Amino acid sequence: MFQFAKRFAGVFATGLLLAGAPALSVAATTYEIGATATGVPFTFLDVKSNSIQGLLVDAITATGKAAGFDVKIEQTTFSSLIPSLTTKKIDIISAAMLKTPAREQVVDFSDTVYSYGEGLIVRADDKGQYTSMDDLKGEVVGAQVGTAFVDALNKKGIFKEVRTYDSVADIMRDVALGRIKAGFGDHPILAYQLQHNPNPQLRLVSGYQPSVKGQVCFVVRKGDTATLEQLNAGIRKIKADGTLMQIVKKWQVE
The missing domain is CATH 3.40.190.10 (Periplasmic binding protein-like II)
Incomplete structure (x- = not known):
């Protein structure tokens, strides 16, 4: 009887400790973001901070905050963005890359972040x-x-x-x-x-009328629906609360 009571007391005490212990926090996913250093004001190398800055850096950061993921910006030349994505060197492209039918054959695009020609x-x-x-x-x-x-x-x-x-x-x-x-x-x-x-x-040329009009979106690997859904949820939030418009105004590209 004594041994049983001792074991019961030990289990009860352990249960109390576990019940009183703080919940373990789940770390947010961090995505590697491909961006270029030559696309000012969308993405560019800020020499003072030696980091990639710009409208699309702010936009993907805000989207991540809204959707619950962190970002790590990786400098990538424009022509290497899609190859780096498809070979899993990066997870998302956030650059001035227009959505086109040809690109849609090899990658998937999020909802529109910005439009221009x-x-x-x-x-x-x-x-x-x-x-x-x-x-x-x-x-x-x-x-x-x-x-x-x-x-x-x-x-x-x-x-x-x-x-x-x-x-x-x-x-x-x-x-x-x-x-x-x-x-x-x-x-x-x-x-x-x-x-x-x-x-x-x-x-x-002020009178020029663009023939290639398109949407700038975030880009993910073909079939990566989980990441795409996260991005679109975040984009909807930053559009709804005015964050995206504030970013556009900040970079003077209205």
């Missing part, structure tokens, strides 16, 4: 009134490698040459130097860069 830059002393890609028939033009704009230009089949560049800065340089007639790029990026770093040799 391409912009056109020429030399400041070029007084041409360009309203579409067709107005530059027979010319040498350029766009960033891996973008939907390269595909659209090549599909036209009307240009003397379509050159590809690693960054918008490289396109701007060659337009200014007269190496190419015109450059195509994300309109908000071109406008932001010329607004904050004026170049008297260049102008953004």
